[in-house]
Amino acid sequence: MKLVDSHSHLFLDEFRDDLPQVIARAQAAGVTHIFMPNIDSTTVEPMLRVCEEYKGYCFPMIGLHPTSVDAGYKKELAVVAERLAMPDNYVAIGEIGIDLYWDRTFLKEQLLVFEQQVQWALEYGLPVVIHCREAFDYIYNVLEPYKSSPLRGIFHSFTGTLEEAHRLLEFAGFYIGINGVVTFKKSDLPEVLPGVPLNRIVLETDSPYLTPVPNRGKRNESANVKDTLLKVAGIYGKQPEEVACITSENALKVFGMLK
Known part of the structure; x- marks a missing residue:
């Protein structure tokens, strides 16, 4: 069984002491590719180091995360x-978007930063990986003018309604990222996902965050994408191997790596 973790931050300090073991467990679980979204200027070098160390297995993105947007956003x-x-073989612009969960102070700046990075994605022919928290309409309104453009990407960590999922699927080149949240007791995703075509889903972990059941509360890692896979397979009433194949192909397609 082959799996893709389309969103994992294995370059963060949480993995400093045991990254080789984390990678080995991912490989043992069947994970063939790990895609790494950047956060801000402080994480670029650590991310590139990990991707260089595990070249051909870990793949870097470049972008400015909305929670790192403040008054100094122009420097970032x-x-x-x-x-x-620079020729660093970035596979996407990410992680970008709008986050109003913690603070709305820099909403205007977040919108400017998001719009600029979407334009760069089109300029460089790269997909975008979009973070959306308490900001669905803002995200949708920024993207709407690009609906008929070649823009493609992933709506990372989707936790919205079926209506929101359908609005996102209006963007033909986009996929919906599902992670450990789908296994949480209070998640609505088990009711929402049957209305979303499986050929528009990718799996992710968002490591070290959002660890799926049965390890919820512990540090997340890429091997745990298998727990999300099992839950998603159950929701769709399909064999895990089939879901792994479809979602992995979807991820490799969006990142331009489907052979």
């Missing part, structure tokens, strides 16, 4: 622009 955006112009 300049780092993204500079990195995009």
Whole structure:
């Protein structure tokens, strides 16, 4: 069984002491590719180091995360622009988007940063990986003018309603990222997902966060994508091997790596 973790932050300090073991467990679980979204200027080098160490297995993105957007956003955006112009084999612009869960102070700046990075994605022909928290309409309104453009990507960590899922699926080149949240007792995703075509789903962990049951409360890691797979397979009433194959192909397609 082959699995893809389309969203994992294995370059963070949480993995500093045992990354080789974490990678070995992912490989043992059948994970063939791990895609790594950047956060801000402080994480670029650690991310690139991990991707260099595990070349051909871990793949870097470049982007500015919405929770890192503040009054100094222009300097942070300049780092993204500079990195995009360098040959570091970035596979996507991410993680980008809008996050109003913690703070709305820099909403205007978040919108500017998001819009700029979407434009860069089109300029460089890269997919986007979008973070949306308490900001669905803002995200949708920024993206709507690009509906008929070649823009493609992943709506990471989707936890919305079926109506929201259908609105996102209006964007033909986009997929919905499902992680450990689907296993949580209070999650609505088991009711929502049957209305979403499986060929528009990708699996992710968001490690070290959002650990699926049965390990909820512990540090998440890429091997745990298997627990999310089993839950999703149950929801769709399909064999895990089939769901693994479809969702992995979806992920490799969006990142332009489907052979």
